[in-house]
Amino acid sequence: MSIILIADSGSTKAEWCLINGKTKKSIETQGISPYFLTATQIQEIIEKELLPKMKKVQPDKIFFYGTGCSSAANKQQVAGALKKVFGKVSISVDHDLMAAARALCGKEKGIACILGTGSNSCYFNGRSIAKNSPGIGFILGDEGSGAYLGKKVVQYYMYNTFDPDLMDRFNAKFNTSPPEILDAVYRQPLPNRYLASFVPFLIENRGHYMIENIIEDAFNDFFFNHIYKYSESWKMPIHFVGSVAYGFKDILKEMCHMYELQLGQVIKRPMDGLVKFHRER
Structure with missing residues (x-):
């Protein structure tokens, strides 16, 4: 039986x-995005954070699903790094949206949405991604994502929109300043991760009308700009995966009810669904 690494x-x-075989071993490393990392940096992450925990087990097949792996160039970049580490094994690199579709829909039709650090969506016809709303990144888009929500939190802070109570809570939690925030966003690497790090502030202060407005506005933007663009949205279940989706699934349920859409699964991570999918294949 083949040893598979997903x-x-x-x-x-x-x-x-x-x-x-029947055993599974889960390992976590830092994120790998070809938009922000070179092939050498990806290779270093795999060698330093993954290999030691695999304890010299050599996979026969590797299925890598990742953010930014929609273009041929980015797929090749990730595949090249994997080949340098693992040698001549079967390697498949695909977009994280395909991971979401396969984990959420299996072999059924449906709308698959990602709400994590970034956001994305597609109509999955049971075999392939038939339609995909354009992904234009966290600066121009990523509505409903952690980066998008975090940007709203930062805006409320820097524009002094938060009421005094929320401003005190923000300062107590983050102990930062406008110059530090601007430096992190415009000069430091991985600004999307940095912005997403403000999402816990929303979770911890649920119930405050300003917090609820930020969350609802962000998800409304996602529904309007993405889900509404698929004619299939009114015929198929709408599934969600990602830490943001899972953390605010009550809002997603309300949104689907309001827009007269059928809410499907809302899961935090796609891995269980991917394991099931590849074992069945």
């Missing part, structure tokens, strides 16, 4: 699952 990588973290 990876599901976002910008912030990557989850790996090593399948050897």
Whole structure:
């Protein structure tokens, strides 16, 4: 029986699952995104954070699903790094949206949405991604994502929109300043991760009308700009995966009810669904 290594990588973290017969071993590393990392940096992450935990087990097949792996160039970059580490094994690199579709829909039709550090969506016809709303990155888009929500938190802070109570809570939690925030966003690496790090502030202060407005506005933007663009949205279940989706699933349920849409699964991570999918194949 083949030894399979499956990876599901976002910008912030990557989850790996090593399948050897009936046994599974889960390993976590930092996220691997070809948009922000070179092939050499990807190779270093795999060698330093993954290999030691695999304990010299050599996979026969590798299925890597990752953010940014939609273009041929980015797929080649990740595949090249994997080949340098693992040698001549069967390697398949695909977009994290395909991971979401396969984990959420299996072989059924449906709308698959990612709400994590970034956001994305597609109509999955049971075999392939038939339609995909354009992904234009966290600066121009990523509505409903952790980066998008975090940007709203930062805006409320820097524009002094938060009421005095929320401003005190923000300062107590983050102990930062406008110059530090501007430096982190415009000069430091991985600004999308940095912005997403403000999402826990929203979770901890649920119930405050300003917090609820930020969350609802962000998800409304996602529904309007993405889900509404698929004619299939009114015929198929709408599934969600990602830490943001899972953390705010009550809002997603309300949104689907309001828009007269059928809410499907809301899961935190796609790995269990991916393991099931590849074992059945």
